[in-house]
Amino acid sequence: MDEAYTYALLMVRSVEGERSLKHVQIREYVRELIRNESPGAAAPSERELVQKFSVARATVRQALDTLVSEGLLVRIPGRGTFVARPRRTPSPVLGFSEEMARRGMQASSETLLLGREKAGPTIARALCLEEGAAVVHWRRLRRGAGVPICIEDVYLDETILPGLLDRVTPTSLYAELERRKLRPSWVDDTFRADVANIEEATLLGLSVGVPVLRRQRKSVAGDRFVEVCRSVYRADRYALHLQLGPS
Missing domain, CATH: 1.10.10.10 (Winged helix-like DNA-binding domain superfamily/Winged helix DNA-binding domain)
Incomplete structure (x- = not known):
């Protein structure tokens, strides 16, 4: 040994x-x-x-x-x-409301779904859970200055967020996580270009087949995976900003 x-x-x-x-x-x-x-x-x-x-x-x-x-x-x-090479100082982890505020827009949300589900294999693996474990699924239409910007599907480990479904729906997920001392300390984001399907186009006020930007996020607080978020953004209302430099 x-x-x-x-x-x-x-x-x-x-x-x-x-x-x-x-x-x-x-x-x-x-x-x-x-x-x-x-x-x-x-x-x-x-x-x-x-x-x-x-x-x-x-x-x-x-x-x-x-x-x-x-x-x-x-x-x-x-x-x-x-x-891997040591990470440089990362950009701050921001929720949608905070990101909109930085862009000078008032954020608002409409809850489309909030409930308990069984984690499928992809979500279970991302959250380090057993397949079939209980997760909270929160689907929202997010707006900036009253204009639809994105649709978010958030999956949360219910075991570390007890009572989330028993209280009034929080207006900000990251504020709720911070209240529970589980605000993400870092995230892993993956973006890809795609086109809007019928449901997405209807909710976002687009035509079917219009370009959109999809993001998948895994969030960690300390050493715990707390969130998996799948978002679809209007490409005409959202731009991805990166700062890159020598490795």
Whole structure:
């Protein structure tokens, strides 16, 4: 048994409620293994970890996904998984209302759906839950200065947000998460171009087939995945702003 593996076991045993989670054991093993490695160094492959821990590939992938989301690892298609470069100071994590305020617009929302659902495989994996676990699904039409800007489908881990469905619908998700000391400390956003379907076009006041921008967000507070959000934005009302520089 090597030193990193022993350290991983001790880390897991010291975290209440995580002793039986195999993906946590793998995550902490890899975290310790790469602690002093230089950026670009190869991380253990999924195959190696499957063999070492005698688990399913999905369990290993879940552990590595967390480290990728934390910015410790980076995946390069066709090559493998490597130690990432240290992150630079990130931009602040903003909710829709805060983002609209920065653009000089008053935000408003219309709840289209709010209820409890069973997590499908994609949502369960993103939130590190078992498939079929209870999640809160909150679907809203978001407006800026009274104009429809986007449709949001938010999925939340109900176990860390008890009573959310028993109180008046909050006007701001991030304000509610902050009240519970679960405001996201960082997020992982993926954007892609697409076209509006019939339902989206109707809600956003567009013609079917008009270009839209889709975003998928995973949010983390501390070491907990708290939110998965799927949004579709009007391309004529929303622009993505990035600041890039030398690596």
